Amino acid sequence: MMGKKALILDGGLADGALTRGPGEIAADVLRRAGWQVGALLLREIDIAPCLGCFDCWVKTPGVCVIDDAGRDVARRMIRSDLLVYLTPLTFGGYSSELKKALDRSIPNISPLFRLVRGEVHHVKRYARSPRVVGIGVCASGPTDPEEEELFETLVHRNAINLHAPTDGATVICAAEDDEAQRGRIEQAIVGVIGA
């Protein structure tokens, strides 16, 4: 396990107060499990929106044509063994800050299609893909079971397209105490990386 790399993509908005604590807990859980942990505060990184041009697939395969930090983030993502999608729960989905990085990561998969359980998805570009854990943080409790399920579904749908070998997700409430948050985050991470 030693030497495995995790990358926390912190999609916190504004002052980041909602995701800071859960991010620290996730990093601590991973370090205790022997992982190297990197973290990106996405709101502090200037990443232009994806243009939807597909040039990263059919013109410069594997590299976005926009030469900005979005390329570096995509490179770090595919070179990680685990990605932690940390985000304020946004109607059951991701924040705009997290999504700006995810949109720019599509060079990491191939444009070519294949069937996955009868559904069309993209082919892998790289031999190995990172595992994925989603941590959604809701500002006020209690957590909404429907949004929780929606978030888990979204992370799992992403994991299919990313070819993640394992994935999992949890939703925590900012009003919960640290111990409760740690319990949920640890359970989600251990569920993905193994005990």
Next chain:
Amino acid sequence: MLLLAGSPKRLEESDSARIGRALVDRLERRGWTSEAVRLHAAVRTEEDLRELLDAIDRASVVLFAAPLYVDSLPAPAIRAIEAIAAHRRTGSVSRSPRFVTLIRCGFVEPSQNDTCQRILQRFAERAGFEWLAGVSLGGGGRIPKRVREALDVLAEALDLEILVPDEVERLTRKPIMPSWLYVVGGNFMWRRWAARNGVKDRLRDRPYALDS
């Protein structure tokens, strides 16, 4: 009607906006007036955002038309719904415009938009819109005849202010071709596109592999 276009492309170049525009055209023929806002441009400055929020306050129906990006909306479209919800939570808005979504994905199965549609439905509920319908479309070529028929039915329902008939979903829910055929045709299209750019043999490049 207010068309909110979530694609980064210009309105005339975006498939989702073009299909949204086809619905708007049907309503204009019934005497409606319309406005259109590109969300990618609308979230660039506070002033642009203010204009977007004002346009929503004027609308009786909002049509949210966007492509599916990574199982959800493109980031600037999410930025827009974050701002719209925050604005409408201030309590200064009392009207509840009707809300229709049109999401188009690059896969053949319209069902791949389901997660995104659910997110938008949660947004609509939280931001004080009246959710009417979510139209999901798969990828592949021109607007099929049955999607055009669905737009006719949807336009009539909006105009008459009646419930959106199940027929809209029946007409749009089925993929336009079998998934296996879409894979074959799609892969042919990607290879041809790459060949035009002189990179047909580089489609599987791995520029970020650790040994590169």
